[in-house]
């Protein structure tokens with residue numbers, strides 16, 4: 062049963078949940094239940110009143126645009142390392158191909174050649190991350206960009222911490238259950254730009270914006286502009302909801318929850334009904350924030366998600382091992 066009052070609408074079949082009553086403590090359990098129900102049903106939820114002011118989101122999109130407007134050789138002053146497990150810096154269009162269940166290098170090459178992902182990205186994390194140091198532009202280029210990324214990273218961290226509390230409450234474990242495993246902020250802020258491309262090529266699957274995939278962390282928060290095109294499997298197309306952050310469960314959380322919560326396949330294709338006169342689909346910007354468990358932590362199934370009737374399906378695993386294997390397979 063979905064809690065009425067906090068579930069304020071549907072975008073496709075995905076619930077739009079008002080997070081305000083969680084943050085102000087007026088209806089914490091109802092909000093938590095609505096989120097968990099939506100994660101069980103679809104693996105996705107839209108959150109409104111998430112606490113991050115819209116001006117901050119708009120500002121970050123502004124920085125993202127200014128970054129991607131730079132000439133290629135400037136952006137490449139902060140190059141993403143060729144090593145796919147160091148996820149920082151700038152990746153030019155076509156470099157990364159997000160796929161599902163492909164770990165073989167030759168097969169990846171084939172898929173990339175067939176339908177490249179037409180997107181470029183810039184990734185950053187916390188400044189004190191020794192495992193994956195940030196890769197910034199030189200100080201003289203686009204001053205303020207680095208500070209904006211860092212500031213936005215920590216703003217998103219606030220939503221993450223509140224959201225993880227809600228998730229725990231909704232799963233009937235102690236409110237700080239997930240927090241103990243997410244103390245380090247091993248998260249990743251990703252700026253994405255999908256350049257304008259001929260609609261026909263997107264529709265014929267000659268090129269993709271982002272290929273069908275699941276995320277592999279705990280949860281992802283996605284801010285998007287109003288262009289649209291994000292599609293969630295079976296069989297939902299989602300439209301951007303004003304002021305909302307889209308949250309989805311990653312594979313790690315699905316595994317962690319003993320398959321109670323779903324990590325759903327999603328992709329970005331041509332936005333419906335948006336074509337310019339010359340048959341081009343407008344460019345699109347989005348900002349996902351991937352939240353991962355502490356690399357050094359080992360997780361076992363969430364206590365409320367297994368029982369004699371529903372035995373554990375998975376062995377305990379370290380976040381580092383799981384995530385590094387998945388990252389390296391995408392590059």
Ligand SMILES: O=C(O)CCC(=O)C(=O)O
Pocket residue numbers: 251253271276283285291327328329347348349
């Ligand atoms: O750009 C989007 O809307 C989706 C991005 C996404 O799914 C990802 O980066 O994992």
Ligand SMILES: [Fe+2]
Pocket residue numbers: 274275276327
């Ligand atoms: Fe994704």
